[in-house]
Amino acid sequence: MDLQASTRSVHIACIMDGNGRWAKRRGLPRTEGHTAGEENLAEVVRVCSKRNVSHLTVFGFSTENWVRPPAEVKHILSLHKRLFGRIEELNANNVRIQWIGRPFNEPGSKTPGFIQRAIEQAIADTAHNTGMVLTVAFDYGSRAELLRAADRARNHSRIPSQVTRDLINQNLYAPDLPPVDVVVRTSGESRISNFMLWQICGAKVYFTERTWPDFDEHEIDNAIKLTNGS
Numbered sequence: 001m002d003l004q005a006s007t008r009s010v011h012i013a014c015i016m017d018g019n020g021r022w023a024k025r026r027g028l029p030r031t032e033g034h035t036a037g038e039e040n041l042a043e044v045v046r047v048c049s050k051r052n053v054s055h056l057t058v059f060g061f062s063t064e065n066w067v068r069p070p071a072e073v074k075h076i077l078s079l080h081k082r083l084f085g086r087i088e089e090l091n092a093n094n095v096r097i098q099w100i101g102r103p104f105n106e107p108g109s110k111t112p113g114f115i116q117r118a119i120e121q122a123i124a125d126t127a128h129n130t131g132m133v134l135t136v137a138f139d140y141g142s143r144a145e146l147l148r149a150a151d152r153a154r155n156h157s158r159i160p161s162q163v164t165r166d167l168i169n170q171n172l173y174a175p176d177l178p179p180v181d182v183v184v185r186t187s188g189e190s191r192i193s194n195f196m197l198w199q200i201c202g203a204k205v206y207f208t209e210r211t212w213p214d215f216d217e218h219e220i221d222n223a224i225k226l227t228n229g230s
């Protein structure tokens with residue numbers, strides 16, 4: 001199948017939803033769903049890098065998710081430590097990892113120290129890779145990102161009242177990220193939930209009934225196909 005992904009840049013952004021429902025259907029605790037979701041993400045990264053997807057961005061934990069029960073949050077945090085610890089696999093697949101979210105040294109940041117260190121280590125240990133860029137959104141919310149970008153744009157603008165599109169682009173958490181080509185949301189929800197509102201401006205959307213732990217190779221190809229001819 002010619003997915004045309006090898007000759008151009010393709011940016012897929014995933015709202016990884018439905019871990020809880022995946023577990024519930026199996027009579028398992030929600031935490032098991034998150035564990036399965038993290039394992040599936042590792043597989044999705046492998047498949048996307050083989051498909052020559054240039055950028056994969058995933059919503060790991062939102063600025064709104066901190067209100068979940070403490071035990072569930074603790075478990076999700078431990079899974080992010082695992083995810084950012086998958087250095088060998090990332091290097092084997094030539095994947096460079098980066099992170100977007102509320103900057104650690106700024107007011108409002110909620111990322112605990114052990115996750116900060118895991119993120120910094122993973123970024124350093126994969127910086128040399130030249131293949132797919134995997135961006136993990138953790139403690140991320142698009143409104144917080146845009147308010148900060150607008151604020152910085154205003155301060156950096158020579159004429160303070162003139163906030164331009166370029167200035168907003170330059171002040172996003174990851175200014176080098178290209179626009180999203182297709183945004184995916186799993187588990188039958190058709191909401192964007194404060195994810196990359198600026199970057200998905202011209203993106204296709206792929207809503208699927210599959211829960212995130214069941215989001216597989218076939219589903220990835222469906223999402224990539226939507227970007228063909230656009």
Ligand code: IPE
Nearest residue numbers: 016017018019020021060061
């Ligand atoms: C997505 O799965 C994971 C995160 C939001 C961290 P959910 O935990 O939201 O799963 P559902 O929506 O309850 O099924």
Ligand code: IPE
Nearest residue numbers: 015016017059060061062193
């Ligand atoms: C969106 O999922 C956030 C992540 C996938 C990290 P949620 O399950 O938290 O979203 P809502 O609240 O149902 O929209």
Ligand code: MG
Nearest residue numbers: 017018019020
């Ligand atoms: Mg959910």
